[in-house]
Amino acid sequence: IATRLEDYRPSDYLIETVALDVALHPTATRVRAEIRLRPNPDGRAGAPLVLDGDDLTLTDLRLDGTPLAADAYTVTPSTLTLTHPPAGAFTLTIETEIDPTANTKLMGLYRSNGVYCTQCEADGFRRITYFLDRPDVMAVYRTRIEADQTEAPVLLGNGNPMEAGEAGPGRHYAIWHDPHPKPAYLFALVGGRLDHVQRDFTTSEGRRVTLAVYVEPGKAARADYALEAVARAMAWDETVFGRAYDLDVFNVVAVSDFNMGAMENKGLNIFNDRYVLASPETATDADYAAIEAIIAHEYFHNWTGNRITCRDWFQLCLKEGLTVFRDQEFSSDMRSRAVHRIGEVRTLRARQFPEDAGPLAHPVRPRQYAEINNFYTATVYEKGAEIVRMLRTLLGAQTFRAGMDRYFADNDGRAATVEDFLAAFAVASGRDLDAFARWYERPGTPRVAVQGAYDADARSYRLTFRQSLPGAPDSPPLTIPVSLGLVGSDGPLAVVCDRVRDGVFVLERASDTLTFTDVATPPVPSLFRGFSAPVRIEMDMADADRLVLLRHDSDPFNRWQASQSVAMRLLVQGTRSGVLPKEAAEAFAAALAAFLDGEALADPAFAALVLALPSEADVANEIGAEIDPDAIHRARHDLRRTLGAILAEHFQHLRDALADAPGTPFSPDAASAGRRALRNAALELLAATDPDGATAQAEAQMAGATTMTDRLAALAVLAQRPGPARENALARFAETYRTEPLVLDKWLAIQATIPEAGTPERIRHLQAHPTFSMTNPNRVRALIGSFSMGNPTQFNRADGAGYRLVAETVLALDRTNPQVAARMLTAFGSWRMLESGRRDVARSTLLEIRAAPGLSRDVGDILGRTLAG
Ligand code: ARG
Ligand code: ZN
Numbered sequence: 001i002a003t004r005l006e007d008y009r010p011s012d013y014l015i016e017t018v019a020l021d022v023a024l025h026p027t028a029t030r031v032r033a034e035i036r037l038r039p040n041p042d043g044r045a046g047a048p049l050v051l052d053g054d055d056l057t058l059t060d061l062r063l064d065g066t067p068l069a070a071d072a073y074t075v076t077p078s079t080l081t082l083t084h085p086p087a088g089a090f091t092l093t094i095e096t097e098i099d100p101t102a103n104t105k106l107m108g109l110y111r112s113n114g115v116y117c118t119q120c121e122a123d124g125f126r127r128i129t130y131f132l133d134r135p136d137v138m139a140v141y142r143t144r145i146e147a148d149q150t151e152a153p154v155l156l157g158n159g160n161p162m163e164a165g166e167a168g169p170g171r172h173y174a175i176w177h178d179p180h181p182k183p184a185y186l187f188a189l190v191g192g193r194l195d196h197v198q199r200d201f202t203t204s205e206g207r208r209v210t211l212a213v214y215v216e217p218g219k220a221a222r223a224d225y226a227l228e229a230v231a232r233a234m235a236w237d238e239t240v241f242g243r244a245y246d247l248d249v250f251n252v253v254a255v256s257d258f259n260m261g262a263m264e265n266k267g268l269n270i271f272n273d274r275y276v277l278a279s280p281e282t283a284t285d286a287d288y289a290a291i292e293a294i295i296a297h298e299y300f301h302n303w304t305g306n307r308i309t310c311r312d313w314f315q316l317c318l319k320e321g322l323t324v325f326r327d328q329e330f331s332s333d334m335r336s337r338a339v340h341r342i343g344e345v346r347t348l349r350a351r352q353f354p355e356d357a358g359p360l361a362h363p364v365r366p367r368q369y370a371e372i373n374n375f376y377t378a379t380v381y382e383k384g385a386e387i388v389r390m391l392r393t394l395l396g397a398q399t400f401r402a403g404m405d406r407y408f409a410d411n412d413g414r415a416a417t418v419e420d421f422l423a424a425f426a427v428a429s430g431r432d433l434d435a436f437a438r439w440y441e442r443p444g445t446p447r448v449a450v451q452g453a454y455d456a457d458a459r460s461y462r463l464t465f466r467q468s469l470p471g472a473p474d475s476p477p478l479t480i481p482v483s484l485g486l487v488g489s490d491g492p493l494a495v496v497c498d499r500v501r502d503g504v505f506v507l508e509r510a511s512d513t514l515t516f517t518d519v520a521t522p523p524v525p526s527l528f529r530g531f532s533a534p535v536r537i538e539m540d541m542a543d544a545d546r547l548v549l550l551r552h553d554s555d556p557f558n559r560w561q562a563s564q565s566v567a568m569r570l571l572v573q574g575t576r577s578g579v580l581p582k583e584a585a586e587a588f589a590a591a592l593a594a595f596l597d598g599e600a601l602a603d604p605a606f607a608a609l610v611l612a613l614p615s616e617a618d619v620a621n622e623i624g625a626e627i628d629p630d631a632i633h634r635a636r637h638d639l640r641r642t643l644g645a646i647l648a649e650h651f652q653h654l655r656d657a658l659a660d661a662p663g664t665p666f667s668p669d670a671a672s673a674g675r676r677a678l679r680n681a682a683l684e685l686l687a688a689t690d691p692d693g694a695t696a697q698a699e700a701q702m703a704g705a706t707t708m709t710d711r712l713a714a715l716a717v718l719a720q721r722p723g724p725a726r727e728n729a730l731a732r733f734a735e736t737y738r739t740e741p742l743v744l745d746k747w748l749a750i751q752a753t754i755p756e757a758g759t760p761e762r763i764r765h766l767q768a769h770p771t772f773s774m775t776n777p778n779r780v781r782a783l784i785g786s787f788s789m790g791n792p793t794q795f796n797r798a799d800g801a802g803y804r805l806v807a808e809t810v811l812a813l814d815r816t817n818p819q820v821a822a823r824m825l826t827a828f829g830s831w832r833m834l835e836s837g838r839r840d841v842a843r844s845t846l847l848e849i850r851a852a853p854g855l856s857r858d859v860g861d862i863l864g865r866t867l868a869g
Contacts, residue, residue, distance in 0.1 A: 012040055016037070053127075272777075285677070321383070351378035357444070364383050390534075448537055629793045655683065
């Protein structure tokens with residue numbers, strides 16, 4: 001039973017106000033909802049009123065204050081229907097009883113470590129009360145929360161706090177009012193024992209706002225970084241997008257059991273605690289960066305998602321793609337833009353490209369879904385962000401900002417569509433964006449094949465572009481912005497070509513040719529600078545030319561891309577033939593040596609990225625068919641060994657030169673993080689050639705480390721080598737952090753990714769470790785998710801042991817938390833590109849899962865598409 005975009009019609013009824021009264025109790029929470037309804041002039045007059053529910057028990061129902069006759073309505077756990085509702089406005093008072101402790105799906109109202117919290121996106125509000133649970137029904141909420149004084153001294157809701165007081169023996173209450181109409185998915189409440197940190201922020205409009213971050217008792221010191229990140233995000237959105245905050249308080253709450261990363265509930269963002277808690281002892285540099293980015297992401301939703309929400313869930317990218325774009329821009333301004341861009345593209349290629357190439361491929365705006373929670377995907381989020389980025393590249397920064405202003409002005413307070421979004425830019429730019437809109441409709445990663453030809457006599461250079469969408473030969477062309485330039489043997493060349501404006505050529509036809517004049521010597525083209533479009537670029541280019549780009553291009557992204565492309569070619573060839581092309585590998589090492597000598601110390605973060613070889617999964621995605629993960633693993637190991645051997649002295653020199661002076665205070669800023677990144681990248685490559693030396697260095701680093709980044713990098717190196725050094729290090733780490741579940745997640749993940757035959761067995765042992773729990777999504781992701789996504793040789797074992805392990809987890813989890821179970825199952829999304837033996841084993845594992853009784857809709861949906869595609 002799929003929901004389809006073309007079937008959208010407005011709700012027959014609208015809800016103006018909601019007065020909720022929630023009496024919290026661990027197993028019997030009473031919810032009274034007084035909702036003011038009226039017929040929608042755009043709906044069908046006299047239609048029955050059908051409210052959504054999920055797992056609800058109705059205890060009382062009144063219409064305008066009077067109990068409803070039994071024949072006036074029908075009720076099931078999933079619907080409440082009034083066959084003949086009044087023709088004018090009316091009030092329904094609905095009382096339900098729910099059990100937050102039994103709620104293991106973590107949707108609706110549940111308890112996490114004793115803290116009451118909610119998750120309502122996409123359709124969790126219907127697990128709290130019967131409602132028109134769809135994003136185009138927007139209402140003003142007043143929420144009274146009542147609870148036991150000692151069990152829940154802190155009571156938080158959406159909007160502004162209005163009133164609080166005692167409510168009988170041992171009970172108290174708080175009333176919150178949110179003046180901004182919102183869809184039900186943005187509703188939230190929290191009740192529990194929580195500590196907090198707070199500060200003031202005055203908006204550009206002069207509003208004084210209290211910002212606060214709430215965490216489990218005793219962890220307040222770890223909330224400061226997140227609190228300051230909120231303030232930075234607020235200031236940035238004012239400066240860059242002209243958007244100010246609109247309530248008197250902004251609260252963030254960290255909970256330990258959470259299905260996703262975080263949630264942008266109006267004025268009350270609820271977070272997975274791993275994206276809030278940070279201290280030098282427990283958080284890595286990557287953790288600090290992720291916290292800053294996700295705090296910003298959820299805050300930015302206040303305008304892109306909350307003030308302007310989605311008409312229906314097909315428009316999910318309208319808020320998610322746009323908000324990811326905004327958080328990426330924020331992080332780029334807070335950190336190094338070039339380094340951040342490379343990170344964004346690595347994520348896109350690692351997560352979105354495979355999705356687009358496999359059975360779970362879907363358009364950025366899907367046209368149908370069976371379970372919407374399965375569409376919070378890399379395609380909707382990351383490719384969605386790339387579409388917004390392309391729009392800015394096409395229109396220029398100034399016109400883009402004018403289009404955003406227009407979008408905010410025209411849609412504030414509305415539930416909008418992708419068409420509304422594009423219309424704002426069409427008006428602001430005076431351009432027709434109909435062809436551009438195809439990006440939202442077409443699944444799959446476009447390919448752009450490029451050929452260059454130099455004419456010495458004419459001193460001209462021609463570039464021919466040909467675009468195609470795999471599997472869709474008749475699809476009309478996409479609008480593809482190509483940022484480009486030409487590079488000569490001493491540096492960038494001036495570009496003379498009337499079709500290139502501000503360094504951008506717009507490819508709009510299936511094929512097109514550019515001619516550059518006044519080119520004195522054969523140039524090297526630098527194409528898709530900054531990764532200006534989410535496409536696969538196919539161009540035969542000699543390694544030597546790519547190394548010219550690494551040396552001389554003005555675009556840092558393409559410098560990095562050049563080194564990656566050379567490494568990728570070596571890895572693909574090494575995988576296919578079983579031997580690494582020796583001379584080419586040595587030439588690559590020599591180029592890296594020159595690069596490191598020249599500038600590694602000037603920009604260590606960038607240098608660390610240049611040294612990070614494509615992952616085994618990257619190589620598999622590049623080859624795309626008949627994959628043998630063991631062959632890829634061997635080729636990558638060979639390349640690491642070759643580079644390590646040739647560059648050993650460079651690496652050792654870098655490690656010494658980048659060592660912190662004793663007593664250097666910790667700072668999570670991008671420059672300090674970059675030094676740590678390069679130091680640790682060097683150690684990782686040294687380990688490939690000099691295991692004894694690297695082990696000694698890693699042991700010393702673990703013993704003396706003052707940051708989690710350094711400690712963990714050392715542990716990761718030690719974990720790669722069988723023997724007592726590894727087991728000792730792992731045991732000591734577990735002992736040191738036995739009371740820190742988020743740190744032990746890293747320890748679980750490191751062990752889950754050991755590329756050895758014993759790993760499935762090790763994982764089974766770890767499932768019995770006190771830190772592991774099947775009910776906490778972070779633990780499951782750390783142990784099982786890291787294995788399936790980060791250990792290709794063992795997950796894809798020819799004997800099926802890896803698939804079995806993941807299948808068992810999916811089946812066990814499906815009974816308690818279908819959403820996370822479905823997520824774990826997406827690991828099988830690339831099964832069709834494996835060689836035939838593994839492909840058969842993967843298919844029979846999927847069929848075994850399908851044979852299990854009582855599968856959830858979440859798992860059934862992923863399974864059906866994975867097997868069919
Ligand atoms: N809107 C949230 C975010 O991007 C994601 C929530 C998704 N949750 C879910 N159960 N589908 O920040
Ligand atoms: Zn989001």
